[in-house]
Structures are given as C-alpha cells and as structure tokens.
Amino acid sequence: MSLTIYFLRHGETTSSLSGGYCGILDLDLTAEGYLMAEDFCQAYKNLPWQGIFSSPLSRTIATATPLAKTLGMGIQQRDGLREIAYGNWEGKTPQQVNQEYHDEYVRWLADPGWNAPTGGEKGIDIARRSSQVLEEIEQNYSTGNVLVVSHKATIRIMLCSLLGIDIGRYRDRIALPVASVTVVEFTVRGPLLKILADRSHLREDLKNRQGT
Template sequence: MNVLYLRHGQTDGNLQNLCVGQMDMPLNAKGLVQAEQAAQSSRLAEIRSIVASPLIRARQTAEAVSVATGLTVAFHGGLKEVCMGSWEGLPEDDPGMYARWIAGETPEGAESWIGFSARVRHAFEEIIQKQHAPLIVAHCAVLWAIRDGLGLPVDSELGNGEYMTLDIPADYL
C-alpha cells in the first residue's frame, strides 16, 4: 500500500525560518501558489481520499486539492503539527534543536517526541485502516513521526508544497 503525503504550502513563519509548531498561520502568497500547483499534480490521479491537519495552512492546501479533485477533505486532529511550547515563534537558528527534541529535550509547554509521535502514529494507523488510497496533507514533524513508525529515517526534509510517497509494508498493521 502507498500513501501520498503533501506538506502544506509556505507561511510567513516558514519564510522567516521560525519554529512555527501549532501557531495557526495561514499560507502566504507563495504558499497559495504552491497549494494551487500541488493541486494540479499528476500524482493525485491515484488518490481516493484526502485527510488533513486542521491547522489553517494544511487546511488551505488540502482545500486547493479538494477543488481540483472533487474529493472532500476530512480533518484529523492527530495530524496537527507538534506543539513546541516555549520554542514556538523562535528562529530555527540552532541546527540541532529538533535532534535534541527527538532525543528527549522537551521545551517548556511542548509535547515530547514520544507523546507527539504516538499521537501521530495512532492517527496514521487509523487513516490507513479507514481510507482507501489517501492523500495526507500535514506538516514536517508529522512526516518525521510517520517515517519513524515505518522504520525510516526521521531526518527527511520535504519542502513546502511538495509530495512524498510512503510505502507501507504489508505487515505494518
């Protein structure tokens, strides 16, 4: 089974290289263009459902795909980006900040990597059990948690408005 994953379009927080977390930022002008371009991708030919994070940046991206495909978007709270607590809104000028978080350093008021990845994995498993050929529209750290659950490296970078195909092993569930 394959799952198509789409990272939301660009926000001003992404442009400014901020730790956005669950700050509910809309797409900026470039992000709206990225969402429209993603909605025109030939990769969408095989999807049969769309499931997205309810945060506005993922919602706007998913809605562009919905208009292009005629598929309804289902929103799943388990796909929300990680809450980074006191790190939200800070510049991502420390290249090791996310590695430290994954290793167990949890900022004040933030979700731990273990708690976050458990939330995302539960949502992902629920989606692939209930949805046929889904497109998941969400965030960077959500992709890391899914990849970790699949036994893949978490350091995968996916640009705003870009797709990735996730190969799900037959014995995954």
C-alpha cells in the first residue's frame, strides 16, 4: 500500500462567488460552504485516514473540521498550505487590479510563477513553502490516506510541482472549483494523478454553485 494524498479545496466563500482576490484575508465559509464541508465528511468518513493537514486560515479549518470531529482526529495546521498572498490586490476584483496595477497585472497573468501580485508572492515562493509540507507528509506517512485542505492557487501549484508542470502555467492548466477533491498516489515511479477536481460528493444544488 502506498501513500495517497487527498487535496481538498475549501468550501464556498463570498470571495469565491465574486471572483475577488482573497489570499491572506481570513474569510469564513458561506452557509453553502459549510454544507460542502459536511458533504465531504459524509462521503469520505469511512476511508482509513492517517492524518489531516490544513492551512491555518478559517475557511480551510472550517472545511476540515467535520471530518476531523467525526474521526476524533486533530487538524495539523501548516503555514506552508496558506493561499498566495495577493499583496495590494487583496479584496479587489480582477477588473480593479487591471485598472490600478495594469503593467504588473499583465506580467503576472503572463507568468505568475516568477511575477508576484503587487506586494505579494510569486508562484515559485508558494511551491517552495508548500513542498516542505509535502516532504513532511511523505516522511511521516509512507502508506495510507492523508487529507490536505488548502486553497485554489496553492493546490494547483502543489499539483504542478508534483506532476512536472511549469509553475508559471498553474492558472492555465488546472481548474479547481470550490470543495473539489484531487487525489495523488505516491508510487514507486513517483506521484500519480488519480482524480482531478472531483465534486461528486456534493449534493446536487451545491454542484451548481461553481464560483471561481
């Protein structure tokens, strides 16, 4: 049996609905977001879990909590799983950013791996900090299932790192709607993507709430 990591993006927030940039802003889940967390718990509670890791932000902790409580398992919070820091763009829409920081926005859109939002983080910075968490998991859990609850950009960057995709293309190559589950098995030949952005665990009315 090999190690399998389940990457879960947090449930719905007001920012995921509006499309505004939300990195270090500590938003709570919407009412529907809490239902998404509960749906994940009900669908996956019978798997034999070895550990639960999460970003320390409220929206990820709230998403991990139903499963953790059901299992009686602690949530291991890691700063390396935080969302990208958007700097001066926090709380703004793409339209506002384009108007106020046009040149930097264009550079970021072209290559977010090596260009940062104004005052924020480059994709490669997120790859470095999140890789330390993945290394910790691999060292401590050689087999079994581990849950990692994180954020849209951070999970996409971790997947790029694991699968050999250019970090600068993370926004162009991987779609990751709220409350989606992505599964990677760590085989003798390296990371193997088994499931990408699955939302089949959500009740039907929640599946239609795509957001960004």
